[in-house]
């Protein structure tokens with residue numbers, strides 16, 4: 521199963537920082553040479569706007585994601601990506 525990141529780009533999450541999160545994810549995947557190994561998709565709303573910015577990694581939801589949290593999440597889920605690419 522392809523590793524998957526789903527990031528909410530709905531208006532509420534967008535205002536709370538999902539654009540910065542998306543840019544960070546894209547840069548992180550490129551830097552770690554795993555962009556081709558990870559499916560990155562957007563959504564319009566996850567029905568949890570008040571908890572945003574929201575995203576899922578491999579089906580697991582994460583709320584209130586900021587750049588500090590995101591760095592740890594990416595390392596935790598995809599830190600070994602270079603080995604597999």
Ligand code: FES
Nearest residue numbers: 528530533566569
């Ligand atoms: S806009 Fe992201 S959960 Fe609604």
